[in-house]
Amino acid sequence: MNCLSALMNRFTKPHQIDTPPQNEYIESMKIKNHLLDDPKVDTSLQSPNVSKGTIKPEIIVLHYTASGGEDGKGDATYLSRASSRASAHVVAGRNGSLDQIVPFNKRAWHAGKSEYKGVNDVNDFSIGIEIDNWGWLDGRGLNVPEDQIHHETRNGKKTWEKYKPEQLEAVDEVIGAIVAKYDIVDIVGHEDIAPGRKQDPGPALDEFTAKMKEKYLGKAKPAPKTEAPSKEGTKKVTGDGLRLRVRPNRHATILTHLYKGYEVKVLQENVFPGWDKVQYKNKVGYVANQYLT
Template sequence: MQIKNHLLIKDDGNAVTFKATPNKGGSLTPQYLVMHYTAATTAGSAISWFLNPNAQASAHLLIDRDGSITQFAPFNVITWHAGKSQWQGLSGLNKYSIGIELVNGGRLTKSGNKWICPVDHRTIPIDEVIIARHKNDSTESGWQEYTEKQLEAAMNVAALLVKKYNLKDVVGHEDIAPIRKSDPGPAFPMLSFRSKAMGRNDKSSGEVKNSVELNIRTGAASSFPTLTKALPVGTHMLVLRTEGTWSFVEVLQSVHGIMDLEGWVSTKYLIAAQ
């Protein structure tokens, strides 16, 4: 992909689907990239919302669960994705950032043995649900997973935007508006995503811990055998490299009587160690 005249162009030379939002402001010189989830489960609902003048909301890009992309405004035009927000001394991040929305139900509610998106009331398949604690919460919740195609498309676009506009960092809506927002949430692999998008050495992703009991494996897939019993919640690790949705980590403490443990864990269950 490439960017021409502030529009995203596919490898075949054609622009991605463009639907002009009325919900936009003046000119933008972006400094940051802000990642969001839609809190609903279909691209159609998000597209309709961003095209509705009464919504007073929009973003630059929407990435569907199959990896397809819709653009709503050029990258040099302000969109209304951040709302009341602050970051690194800046207030109102709409004026300073590009916004990407990922189709994802976000925080879910449980009804019997089903997990429901509270916005559009659709049932989320159980194999798309993880139980995790948001970094700004004290209790666990259910969250819809992102798809590999979606994350791959988002990563490619993020790296392109960082390079094109010399962006300072990639952040979540939950970082710039922590009291109001929880997106993109603990199902989003922000540590490795930010590291790759910014072109940093994987070690710079830094020290992390797991938000749930977590298997550590010999390879980067759930089919590989585990090295020991599941890592207890809060085990401190250092991310050495990433591969897809998996991270190769060095465990920084003794677990189950084992020292110097290294192996593969699922990135989506990692949060920054504080």
């Protein structure tokens, strides 16, 4: 032992004893002006592929890019070109790189024709995260080593690229930040909201998605049951000026106002937590069900 190491030990030892576990020091990722505010996240590319106005995100949609590359720059760049006519909020590279190319309160173009619990156009109320991954591999001649292959049959495909641990760690952090900031009720895969049309993120991500739901939505914010309770019938409006909206959220366009004593036909109860899908005359929309009896 030389003098220097003796010195270092003398000063480092007592300090180490009082050092809490390393993860006590990891600050959670923050969101500022609807952008992730963290040295790990590159927000320099901003995609023009967004709709006018703002959204209130309620679910998170996970995707794979069906592409190669170590970091997500290639995909972030592609999705930031007007010609791609597509975007997502966040791109996560295989090496854990993160690019946010659309602010979370803007409508990105990631879900396409889609439906979540009877509500169309999931882009209107969701955050899209693209994760770099080839997806299914069957017969594509991609050079993916065997230990990186997930074997499970779905949609007629048998082999899928595994997601990288550092990549999932990064996505985990992003989801944590989003859930802390917005009122998120579910985390789904693109295939869940566009079945028959989309296969991403595929079976290789199932375990991670389940883990995220348990970690972030498990106790504090229970996700709505897969089978939303449905009961046809009529209910009466209990308040004056109740808003019938095009979508089940407080920022959605108002179709009409309903007044005390009006009767509405209930098409689906609690389609989203706190919202019933109802019909009044020829108008179908959503109302906060605390004002129905």
